[in-house]
Amino acid sequence: MDNFTFYSPTKFVFGKGMESEAGKLVKEFGGSKVLIHYGGGSVVRSGLLDRVKASLDEASIAYVELGGVKPNPRSGLVYEGIDLCRKEEVDFILAVGGGSAIDSAKAIAAGTIYDGDFWDYYQGKPILKALPVGTVLTIAAAGSEGSGDSVITKEEGMFKRGASGEGIRPKFSILNPELTTTLPPYQTACGITDIMAHLYERYLTNSTDVEVTDRLIEALLLTMKKEGPRAIKDPADYEARANIMWAGTMAHTNSCGVGRSQDWSSHCIEHELSALYDCAHGAGLAVTMPQVFKYVMNHNVMRFAQAAVRVWGCEMNFENPEQTALEGIDAFASFLKSIGMPSTIAEFGGKEEDVPVLTKSLCYGDGGNGTLSGFVTLTEEDCANIYKMML
């Protein structure tokens, strides 16, 4: 196990009706004027935004609003948010929505008090300082409610890049599973896939002797395997939603990923899909992961066999562990299909001629050096091969 620091000082307030605590929590963490940042109309239509505002009013917290966050959130709205926060002297950002609203809120929080262009952070500068951020989560997926990470797409060039730092870790996150019961099955499935991707990215490690984190990751994958289909079958099932929501948060605070190398190749490879096709991140991951796993499987067959046996309930084939490893990947792919996820980029309208475009952007776009490092170092040729497998 490698040395590590684990610091997750986010206050998670979980359960039915908890959005009514928003005002009290903003006050607890020192906010007096809030930017409420959200996406489309659903938080308005559902009455959630009104409930959040009522809670802020009750705590005598002033606020301004900025809606319009899109999936794969864009830099344009971030710049707009930064201007608004400076003009209005906002001192707290409250995201109401899923990973996109939260990631956009984090970018605004960092950019508002930064002298330079906020995009510097998305080119590798760690975010040490930002306005405090709180969240009211409406989609179990990205894990951004408990992480110090944010992903933004820059319109010029459509580069989708991530930034990290303790400065943007939320002070509090309100997790009310009720808010996710109105999500349609497709978006629910995208969230399930994203959560499982966060787990697999950590599972694919070159570190040895990491039983405790292996077991924690497997625990959360097993939870998703049981609870995911339950939420797809009955979107209003509170208990399934609650299990998924806590699993999604635990999957990405990194308590199950410490002390070990991680992969994140599938996320990088997918980011090009959602940038080019504007597909949902989870849907892109569903297409990406099984092909990446098959491509890199022989780097450590036993790791994939372990997942096959412990998570997917495969019988270990002691004469032929490759067979077991492959069975586990196939079981995962079948699971993703069963919850309604795509398995090819053709389903996004992708064609063979896109392969070099995707590969070039992945390997050389916005500062890339031609290879992708992780569980296995992938060359440009490897990346092209993987994209071809997704056709």
Next chain:
Amino acid sequence: MDNFTFYSPTKFVFGKGMESEAGKLVKEFGGSKVLIHYGGGSVVRSGLLDRVKASLDEASIAYVELGGVKPNPRSGLVYEGIDLCRKEEVDFILAVGGGSAIDSAKAIAAGTIYDGDFWDYYQGKPILKALPVGTVLTIAAAGSEGSGDSVITKEEGMFKRGASGEGIRPKFSILNPELTTTLPPYQTACGITDIMAHLYERYLTNSTDVEVTDRLIEALLLTMKKEGPRAIKDPADYEARANIMWAGTMAHTNSCGVGRSQDWSSHCIEHELSALYDCAHGAGLAVTMPQVFKYVMNHNVMRFAQAAVRVWGCEMNFENPEQTALEGIDAFASFLKSIGMPSTIAEFGGKEEDVPVLTKSLCYGDGGNGTLSGFVTLTEEDCANIYKMML
């Protein structure tokens, strides 16, 4: 799943040599004059205390010392520590040791800035304010390095009682598994048992639909089942120690125990054993748990069958789930024996005439109302029966 708040803002700094960060961390969390609080000679003899002091010196942090914490830490030393901190105007408490040193440090931290008798907190008053506490952990066991809990024994009456509150949750905890490689097998086994007890106390729930936390608890139990015997066999095995240490911390931050009712009967029943016989808490738990589990098993046979199958690798007996449940409890009892733990109070010198003494203190001592609530509500007669089973 029940509503809950989860807030674990402790910075965990994990790995080889990390005690050298102590000074920097005290400074980061605002300390300028420290009480170093520890137990016996081993932290002195091993050179750990000198390394911690060197780290404080390097960060220009002043300090005073108070050693002498005993297992089942006593109120007498707490009062002494409070006087010392007030006299020396200490503003940060640094515990160097295991759960006893940490629990004693927490009591001193709370008591120093409290007008009344610190024991008030151990009679149910929540600890909202205390001096900041940091820890350098030397024994993986109590989980106190990541919890807002403390257990102290009051000399008058030998009452062993717990206090809780966000005020005493450590600001940072340094977890260096190397420091635990010198622990003798018996103490190691006591720690393993305590960690597994923290998991079982959470596992025995009356809440339904708690798959995510069930799976996380099972993950940590599986880790202990694999890594525990490895550390007993080769105490110097760093990797086994590292897995146990992180599992021990994760077992008690409560991330795996949120949203569900918990038991804690075994801890209460055990506290009387360590108070009367001054046995190690872990050893007392090893005697207690299997008998408690057998006594309450029929309250929810399937819960015990689930642990038997998922943790202990038992075959599910679909015709007779009781058989599987019992097999799992027996497997756990055998595991505890295999790592050198006792299974009867006779091994502590206990006798049949102690049963009414233990029962009376448990059920009526220091404010008890005659019953013990948890997974199953236990009457005085139940408690006496359980103690008899331990003879």
